[in-house]
Amino acid sequence: MSNASSTEPEIVYDKQGNPHEVIDFNNDYEGAKLGFWLFIFTEIMIFGAMFLVFGFYLFQFSPDFIAASEGLNRVLGGTNTFILLLSALSMGLSLVKLRNGKIDESKKFIWITIILATIFLTIKYFEWSHEIHIGIYPGSPTLDALSDGTKLFFGLYFTMTGLHGLHIIIGIGVMFWVLALINSGKITSTNFVVLENTALYWDLVHLVWVFVFPLFYLIY
Amino acid sequence: MSNVHKSFYDETHTVFGHHKNKILQWIFSIDHKRIALLYLFVMFAFFAVAVSTALVMRLELFSPGQDFIDPDTYNQAFTLHGVIMIFLFIIPGIPAVLGNFLLPLQLGARDVSFPKINLLSWWLYMLGALLAVTSLFIGDGFADTGWTFYAPYSIKTDTNVIWALSAAFILGFASILTGINFVVTIHRLRAPGMGFFKMPLFVWSLYATSWIQILATPVVGISLIMVILERTFGIGIFDPTKGGDPVLLEHMFWIYSHPAVYLMILPAFGIASEIVPTFCRKPIFGYHAIAISSAMIAGVGYLVWGHHMYTSGESEMIKLIFSALTFFVAVPTGVKFFDWIATMYKASIDFKTPMLWTVGTFITFIIGGLTGLIVASVGVDIYLHDTYFVVAHFHYAILGGVVFLMFAGMHYWFPKITGKMYNEKHAARAFYTIFIGFNLLWFPMFIAGMLGMPRRYFDYLPEFEIWHKLATIGSWVFALGLIYMFYTLYRGWRYGELAGPNPWNATTLEWQIPSPPQLPNFGEIPYVDYMPYEYKNGEPVRHLDLSVKEDKPHE
Ligand code: HEM
Ligand SMILES: [Cu+2]
Numbered sequence: 001m002s003n004a005s006s007t008e009p010e011i012v013y014d015k016q017g018n019p020h021e022v023i024d025f026n027n028d029y030e031g032a033k034l035g036f037w038l039f040i041f042t043e044i045m046i047f048g049a050m051f052l053v054f055g056f057y058l059f060q061f062s063p064d065f066i067a068a069s070e071g072l073n074r075v076l077g078g079t080n081t082f083i084l085l086l087s088a089l090s091m092g093l094s095l096v097k098l099r100n101g102k103i104d105e106s107k108k109f110i111w112i113t114i115i116l117a118t119i120f121l122t123i124k125y126f127e128w129s130h131e132i133h134i135g136i137y138p139g140s141p142t143l144d145a146l147s148d149g150t151k152l153f154f155g156l157y158f159t160m161t162g163l164h165g166l167h168i169i170i171g172i173g174v175m176f177w178v179l180a181l182i183n184s185g186k187i188t189s190t191n192f193v194v195l196e197n198t199a200l201y202w203d204l205v206h207l208v209w210v211f212v213f214p215l216f217y218l219i220y
Numbered sequence: 221m222s223n224v225h226k227s228f229y230d231e232t233h234t235v236f237g238h239h240k241n242k243i244l245q246w247i248f249s250i251d252h253k254r255i256a257l258l259y260l261f262v263m264f265a266f267f268a269v270a271v272s273t274a275l276v277m278r279l280e281l282f283s284p285g286q287d288f289i290d291p292d293t294y295n296q297a298f299t300l301h302g303v304i305m306i307f308l309f310i311i312p313g314i315p316a317v318l319g320n321f322l323l324p325l326q327l328g329a330r331d332v333s334f335p336k337i338n339l340l341s342w343w344l345y346m347l348g349a350l351l352a353v354t355s356l357f358i359g360d361g362f363a364d365t366g367w368t369f370y371a372p373y374s375i376k377t378d379t380n381v382i383w384a385l386s387a388a389f390i391l392g393f394a395s396i397l398t399g400i401n402f403v404v405t406i407h408r409l410r411a412p413g414m415g416f417f418k419m420p421l422f423v424w425s426l427y428a429t430s431w432i433q434i435l436a437t438p439v440v441g442i443s444l445i446m447v448i449l450e451r452t453f454g455i456g457i458f459d460p461t462k463g464g465d466p467v468l469l470e471h472m473f474w475i476y477s478h479p480a481v482y483l484m485i486l487p488a489f490g491i492a493s494e495i496v497p498t499f500c501r502k503p504i505f506g507y508h509a510i511a512i513s514s515a516m517i518a519g520v521g522y523l524v525w526g527h528h529m530y531t532s533g534e535s536e537m538i539k540l541i542f543s544a545l546t547f548f549v550a551v552p553t554g555v556k557f558f559d560w561i562a563t564m565y566k567a568s569i570d571f572k573t574p575m576l577w578t579v580g581t582f583i584t585f586i587i588g589g590l591t592g593l594i595v596a597s598v599g600v601d602i603y604l605h606d607t608y609f610v611v612a613h614f615h616y617a618i619l620g621g622v623v624f625l626m627f628a629g630m631h632y633w634f635p636k637i638t639g640k641m642y643n644e645k646h647a648a649r650a651f652y653t654i655f656i657g658f659n660l661l662w663f664p665m666f667i668a669g670m671l672g673m674p675r676r677y678f679d680y681l682p683e684f685e686i687w688h689k690l691a692t693i694g695s696w697v698f699a700l701g702l703i704y705m706f707y708t709l710y711r712g713w714r715y716g717e718l719a720g721p722n723p724w725n726a727t728t729l730e731w732q733i734p735s736p737p738q739l740p741n742f743g744e745i746p747y748v749d750y751m752p753y754e755y756k757n758g759e760p761v762r763h764l765d766l767s768v769k770e771d772k773p774h775e
Contacts, residue, residue: 012412014747020412022745031333031408038400038434045438049472053446053457056468139454148456148463155455155462159446 029193036197040204043167047208050160054215057152064149070220071136072157073127077217080123081209087116088206091199098182101189107182110175113202117172124165128158157216164212167205174198227639227736228253235336250335253737256320257637258342262349263309263317264706270304271699273297277678278661278695281688284680294678295364296379300356302367303384307391308349310622311480314487315398315433316345318629319426321637323402325730326420328411328748330741333404341394341401348390355383366676368473371458371466375450382451385444392437392444399433402426411729414748420728421510421752425490428514432483436522440476443469467532474525482521484618486514488625489556492578495632496560498726499575500567501758506559507751513552520549527596531605539598546596553589557582568758572724573647577628580655584620588613591666606676609669612662620658627654627705634709635719639736642712650708653701660694721767725760727753732764743768 010022025031058065094109131154135142138155178198181187187194234248246254277297280289289297320338324331332338356362363384365374374381406427410419419427447469449455456462458469489510497504504510526534526542534542560582569575591613595601604610635641665673668687673680680688722731733742743766754761 010745012745012747014413014749020747022412023408025329025331025333025335025405025409028333028408031404034407035334035400035404038403039396042396042400042434042438045435046442049439049442053468053472056465057457057463061463137453138449138456144462151456151462152464155457155464158453159449159455159457163445 032193032197036200040200043204047163047211050156050163051211051215054156054160057149057156058215058219061147061149061152064147065153066220068150068153069216069218072217073130074217076123076127077213080120081213083116083120083123084206084209087113087120088203090116091202095192095195095199098187098189098192098195103182103189106195107179110179110182114172114175117168117175121165121168124161128161160212161216164205164208167208171198171202171205174201226738227734228739229736231739233335233739235339248339250331250339251739252320252324252331252335252338253637255338255342256317259312259316259320259345262346263312266304266308266349270301270309271702273301273304275695275699277301278692280678281680282692283689284682284685286679289678291678292364295366295676296362298676299364299366299384300362303352303363303388305618306367306480307388308345308352310484310618311391311395312345312398313484313622314491314626314629315402315426315429316341318422318491318626318633319402319429319487320398322633322730323405323423323426324409325636325733325737325741326423326728327406327409328414328729328742328745329405329409330745332401333408334401337397338401341397344390344394344397348387348394351383351387351390355380355387368477369444369447369469370473371447371450371464371469372460374447375459382448385448389441389444389448392441395433396437396441399430399437402430403434406430411745411748417508417511418748418751419511421493421504421507422487422490424511425486425493425514428518429483429486432479432486432518432521436476436479436483439472440480443472443476467529470529470532471525474528475522478525478528479518479521481614481617482517484622486517488581488622488629489514491625491629491632492560492581493556494726494728495574495578495628496563497753497755498632498724499570499572499578500563501570501725502563502567502755503751503753504559505562505565506555507753509555510559513555516552517549520545520552524549527601530598530601543596543598547593550589550593557586573642573644573651574628574632574724576648576651577624577631580651581621581624581628584616584624584655584658588616588618588621592617604669606674607669608665608673608675611675612665612669615662615665620662630709632724633730634712635723636730636735636737638713638716639719639734640712640716641719641723642708642716646708646711647705650701650705653704654698655701657694657697657699657701661691661698662694664688664690664694721765722763727755727760727762729764729766732766734767738768740768742766 009024011019012022013019023031090109090112094106094113097103097109098106131137136154137143138151138158143151143154175198178187178195181194228251232245232249232251232254234245235250236248239245239248246258249255249258276289277294280287280294320332323329358380360379362379363369363374363381364377364379365381365384369381369385406419406423446455446457450458454462456464458464458466460466493504493510524542524546526538527546530539530542571579591609595604595610595613631642631647664687668684668691669675671684671687673684673687719735721734724731729746729748730737732746746764746766750762
């Protein structure tokens, strides 16, 4: 079915004899975009709900939150913000290159994005292990001895950065898949919607961090 | 390659190429019609489990005192019953089965926009189901929190809450994917000429439903994840000993779960909007009003969750706002009812089984809906909250509304799906049995609730005994009726007469193709520049033959 219709579109005629094309669902660029945007909505709802929870407790425990925020490493957090920014840029460039037919350069930029994402995760790993090392993690005796606001701050910190980190990991997986698709000729300069959606996803991941960073690191 | 006489039962597309094995051809099929049937069978298997659990509960409640299950088992039983009925049966329910089967057919499309994701949804659904079932048999058994998972109890109990939560999360994900699939399908794959206001009303209802799935499910998903994290790591967000607020979870839960009840009822209303014009043989009254009211219900339904929490600590002002908004939802719902009744007015109604179910539902759902307004009133609800009045209300609304209309739809589209006809006389008798059993089962519970019988109790004071006895007897009649109905349908499927393409003289596109449909659905896609329900002098205005013809094979 798909092969026949991708070569010649199916046409139906109205009473006046005007032709109308039947959209082929196997080959529907707009549909693929729309579907992915809807998926992005659901992600926004998820993170949006988390931000609301954060706001709810920030109001209740402002002094504790502010004090706890000072304990985070702003240099590492800031570096990570910058790295994600760069990665969003390189992701975008890979799409531009692909659409201009420069397959190899496109692949190069995807690799750069993967490397930047990995650096982000490494830095995140060092931050987390530092906190865990000094005994600050959910349920730890040290943390339980501190004030309620501090417990909640770190509960939210680990939940939200963890959820965000999970999205980065998934993103890296997707990028490897995209590379494989490019290599096997399934993504081309004319059929690029998968890469375009991946770039959209990566923008979301980046955007979420742009909110997470100030909320946790800069509210002191 | 395609043979005209073959239906989708004979040939299919699968995700991994060709399989010899018949079972693999089903569970890997990306044909929307087969996926619909996959859902159907698994869903009704779970329905049977949940009904059996309910019968056990009713049996325990037959007389006061502990008879044969202990209090803890009772707690697990109503949780299991609620979780299965809600997350495994009624939320996927109509969209996943009838929606999947009919959406492309009614739109004049060859499939949904993302057939592979459609199959993935079913697999995720199976995974969620598997988790829920597994948790029955390990450790301390199934969760005993009630299907609402309220903290702090859900953080403290030793039962397998994490399993139930993970199951609900995965099922939610499956439901989101279905929602996305449907919205894109409706936007992109309508037959040429079919504008939004030329779509059948069932499609409109699926459209509103899908938006609820997309926008509300993520919120409950993340809340469930946070409860899981609470139990595993103790992040403190809902734990009052760490400064967290358990009421926050109630809010996040109901922000999803109230819209979820519209997610259940809207497609059911869509079914009614298909059946009423067909059996009244006239165009539906107020097509636009019905279409728009679905969207209104979906929109306003978002803003009323607080009516579940009048007793959990809300400011007086907020209570009044939630109460008023809840009353407001009754307006678009009333619009639909008036439109259906206006369609039936002065029509020569053909009371075939689907129509019987629909009209029967009008009675039960109106009781369910109006008692909803009673519990939506703040003052009254302070008294009725957590009594059997509420339990009776939502069983009238969900069982007497959604499930009944689902049965109506199953009878209505049975000839399309199987190509055969069931026995009309037996099907009608099964309806009467279920209808009587249902009212005997749930009406006494309104009274018991008003007298103060609390919900989620395995025991009660002697003065409630008469009402519980009636309800339990009702539950047996109900169960017998169910067996009767399924047996009638089964016999129809095996031995029924051939139904032909359009046994009801209906007008929408799915009736213009053979029953059961062929794999590509349509031979030639029609140009649709007319309204979906056009009758003149009791006859459909158009008779089309859109089957795949021998001389013009689609492939
Ligand atoms: C087949 C007939 C049914 C019977 C006999 C039945 C019976 C019951 C009983 C006895 C309870 C426990 C009440 C309590 O102790 O508080 C209950 C609760 C419940 N039922 Fe049903 N039910 C039936 C069908 C359904 C259906 C079709 C649905 C939804 C699709 C449903 C959804 C629920 C829910 C959500 C609860 C609340 C569970 C909780 O408290 O956590 N039931 N039902
Ligand atoms: Cu509600």
